[in-house]
Amino acid sequence: MAVIAGRPKRGALLPSRLASLTDSRAGSLAIFIVRRILWMVPVVFFVILITFVLMHLAPGSPWDKNGGRQLSQTVVNNLNARYGLNKPVTEQFWLYLVNVLHFDFGLSYQYEGKTVASLIMTSWPYTVAIGVISFLLIIPVGVGLGVLAALRQNSRVDYITMGFATFAASFPNFVVGALMVVAFSVLMYKATGGNFFLPAAGFGPDDHLVLPVITLSLLPIAFTARLTRASTLDTIRQDFIRTAWAKGLSERLVVVRHILKNSLIPVVTTLGPTFAFLVTGSVIVETLFSIPGIGRSFVVAIESRDYPMILGTTVLFSVIIALANLAVDVAYVFIDPRVRLTE
């Protein structure tokens, strides 16, 4: 954890010129952010290294055919020369690193003449659209359910919400998605004679989004609801809440100003992992609903051993996740003044 409570070791490893920066909160925040960004560099480096090594450990070459006529040696040599696979592995790795620094992720093996970057840029918007809509759904619904369950603890609302959360957390999203397709696409289509149903495939800015977004959001909603409920229960029992009630504040004021403000702090920290989930969840959801997003293209790349595409997507995912976690850590400092920065 980069953010912990307690006294910091201020300026322990800093040159004296910078030490004055740590005296102010803003200064220590700036240093914290810079350090976290710098820490991303080795993380991404190792992600590239591990993925790169894995691909070169792979038995066979990407030009092997599963059955059928194999390519002749001349063709394979030409392909290797074209994609730079004839160079020593260390040189390939170095070249890849240099290229990544220039945002050049190489050429895809499966689509002749297309760069990985251009392929990612065509599929990315679909994933972002569904991810953003899900994100906007997860926060209010998850938090709302959690607060409601906590305020009416041990009531029917509480039991139903927590029962739902347990189910949603256990049923994998591809199972939920498939079952929803059966219910809302197939059976509903058959029952209404094709007049009313939700589409099970494709992408459009309309009812095509309903099933994918619900499928993607269900698990994060369940987690958010559970966490919000637990932290709200903690907050409700604090003295300052009793004071707020005793002062005769309205329920709305107590809940919004006093309870929510404090119980949402731990929820913020889960937004990073939620983001990571939306990124990987898209692999499943896009396959399930035939959406031409980055998750789908990742699976296709894996099936056809398109190494530059796999590598590029993995790097992109890991950078996004690292950035999301960084953003959460920084946001946390702003939200909770009790937090001190270390490391």
Add this chain to the structure above:
Amino acid sequence: MALPAVAVEQLVDWEVPEKQIGLWADAWQRFRRNRLAVLGAALVLFLVLIALLAPLLAQFGIIANPLKQNVSNIEAGPGQAGFLLGSDQLGRDTLSRLMFGSRISLSVGILVQAIILPIGLAIGLAAGYAGGRIDNLLMRFTDIWYAFPDLLFVLVVVSVFGPSLLTIFGAIALVSWVGLARLVRGQVLSIKEKEFIEAARSSGSSPFKLILKHLLPNSLGPIIVTVTFGIPNAIFLEAVLSFLGVGIQPPTATWGQMVFDGYENVYSNPSSVVFPAIAIGFTLLSFTFIGDGLRDALDPRMRR
């Protein structure tokens, strides 16, 4: 200081429970009182039984051969043409395939835990006990590891080494041990500072004995809970791989593969996706219930 005889008598007269209830008996009692956990355990036991008996039942013709195609009866609904749960797009018996599929799911779930338990324990104990450089290395390593989402890493490994049973088990184990190692480390770090460890150390316990006799048994509760929650996670990962088409290859019956096959023919034969989906969902739910029950039973302080 000697106690007066009367005081001793009074002490003896105190009502002492007949039987000393130990930690484990106590935990077992609490677990038994949790209805959902017991339900989950019963379902899992039932599933284990099915998984063990499936080949035998198929041998004696009580259930159909899971690979036998019956081309004249493809996509039969439940109960039709002698198929209790219907048949798939090749006329294979869904019930029999479900029963055989449970063998894959359960063995992935349990074997992966068996693989990662010694690894996670060894590394977690070493890092937590030794501290310093080993600890730092582990923590930095897990930082990097967490930058990869589990599913992506498993997908990459399986794509590279091909979808064999061994690769899939290995890949899932590879992403699962980190969490366990971190947990063990955390446990060891918090227990290490307790007085009884200091006492053991000052009375000359060797580090080896200290770890095996004190640190390990005292962190057993959370380890058991983590391993229990690891089972559904591994089952889920294997099912997703099969669903995405990069898992254990057909014609072997796996639940994820069955959802995938059923989903391709969802319009003409919706029941062939519903049954495997329900099987996966309720199996994972059962393990979650057991895990929740164990957590409440083994760590009374955690209870609300």
